[in-house]
Amino acid sequence: MKKIFFLILITTSFKAFACDICGCGVGNTYIGILPEFRKHIFGLRYRYSSLITHVGVGGATTYLTTNEYYKTTELWGGFYIGKKLRLLTSIPYNFNERNNQGISNYKNGLGDITTIAYYELLNKKTTVKNKLLINSLWIGGGLKLPTGQYNPIDKGNTNNNNLFQLGTGSVDFSVNTMYDLRYQDAGINVSANYKINTANKHQYQYGDKFTLSSQLYYKFKIKNKFSVVPNAGMLYEKAQQDLDNKNIVDISGGNLTMGSLGVETAYKKIAFGFNWQTPLNQNLANGIIKANDRIMMHLSLLL
Helix, strand or coil, X not given: CCXXXXXXXXXXXXXXXXXXXXXXXXXCCCCCCCCCCCCEEEEEEEEEEEEEECCCHHHXXXXXXXXXXXXXXXXXXXXXXXXXXXXXXXXXXXXXXXXXXXXXXXXXXXXXXXXXXXXXXXXXXXXXXXXXXXXXXXXXXXXXXXXXXXXXXXXXXXCCCCCCCCCCCCCEEEEEEEEEEEECCEEEEEEEEEEECCCCCCCEECCCEEEEEEEEEECEEECCCEEEEEEEEEEEEEECXXXXXXXXXXXXXXXXXXXXXXXXXXXXXXXXXXXXXXXXXXXXXXXXXXXXXXXXXXXXXXX
């Protein structure tokens, strides 16, 4: 039971490297709640997200309107280092597709590798009416390496979004904090992340992004062998506009609010999870970009 808190920690931490305006494209690594595990966890994860760019006034479709699809398969792992330090790593392989007026372009390859470390500041346990109450507080920092290819030709100009890349081409950082309150098997988690982007060698800099999320979860245990953890939550993202040679990129930045539903299951050392997110409110690039639903699923080995 004491490890269920770390499930929520992993849930929130990888959001720090989501795409700069909508959770699509380069760097999106949201993974949802994970099942309980003892020391380490390794697995394969699949993510799907999409967006529509160059949306006309009132949501109208124009000759510039483009559908973009981002699919990622990645190796990932969570590691315990001592009692208070947690290390999370993701190695993605991206499959990007862009479709405009029946013409499709594809881009496949290694994405940006990310690593995030968390340190436990507080872990207070008390008993209330014979049930366990836990307050936990973690802080951390992340590093994203430019292992994915960045092609400046695909950038276009300041009137185009620059999401159709395998990587950002830059070393980026994040500052993360997370608070968790759990009463026996029910809990709520609140996290805040701030992603700091640097300019790449082509002088393109994705906008910094702030993410705030909350999530409710409940754990059902069946015969001490099979567990089911349904969860529901909200996610808010706000991004600054990108800079291209210190010039503001028009189609970038904005804010997005999403609702999420998910479930995690585990039997002995095998875990499977599914998560779905849908936009509730959005204003991306002053309405020129529209984010669609996201889906995530994983199959993992618990150690």
